[in-house]
Amino acid sequence: xxxxxxxxxxxxxxxxxHAQRLHQAxxxxxxxxxxxxxxxxxxxxxxxxxxxxxxxxxxxxxxLDQRLAKATFRRHRxxxxxxxxxxxxxxxxDDELAKPHVKDALRQLTRDDGGPLMWPRITESEQDSLDxxxxxxxxxxxxxxxxxPSD
Numbered sequence: 461x462x463x464x465x466x467x468x469x470x471x472x473x474x475x476x477x478h479a480q481r482l483h484q485a486x487x488x489x490x491x492x493x494x495x496x497x498x499x500x501x502x503x504x505x506x507x508x509x510x511x512x513x514x515x516x517x518x519x520x521x522x523x524l525d526q527r528l529a530k531a532t533f534r535r536h537r538x539x540x541x542x543x544x545x546x547x548x549x550x551x552x553x554d555d556e557l558a559k560p561h562v563k564d565a566l567r568q569l570t571r572d573d574g575g576p577l578m579w580p581r582i583t584e585s586e587q588d589s590l591d592x593x594x595x596x597x598x599x600x601x602x603x604x605x606x607x608x609p610s611d
Contacts, residue, residue, distance in 0.1 A: 474514070481521055482514070486537055489517075496545040498552065505551065508562040509544045516540070516600050539593035543569065546576050567601055570594040 474482065482489065493506025517537065524533050547565055551558040557565045569576050574591025582590070 474518075478518060478521075482517060485521055485524075485533065486517060488541075492541055492544055495541075496548040498548065502548050505548060505562060506544065509547060509566070512563045512566060513540050513544065513597075515604065516597055519600055535589055536593045536596065539590045540597070542578070542582075542590060543575060543594065543597075546578060549579075550576065563601075567598070570598040570601070572598060 488495075489510060492510055493503045496506045496509075497503050517540070520528065520533055520536055524530065543566070547557070547562065547569060550569065551565065557568060560568070572595065574587075575594030578587060578590065
């Protein structure tokens, strides 16, 4: 995939074409931080979460171009929204998640075996779906941190 973005001081900047595609695929993305917030300060953390998730969402769009089912994309998108909200909630309950940068906190929530156990409880199939998204996100973070030198 051609590089569609750049990063300036931790802010993920998209070129106009990819920004438009992302907006079409995730029209509420800009509203996610407000939907997650408990206190006004959470909005900034929510914006940082969205910034961290944008490269993964673009990766999913790339997979959509390579025959990823639209329903699968939507399921991952919706799970990412749920994960962001859970991170905001967890930062109130867990001092260890409140301290690190949101990317590090997301890495702590997403593991090789899945994601956080959601509260309030979701169905087993919804939890399985979230776990699949979290495993994919975890793998994306690892591969992004250690790119294959043969690429």
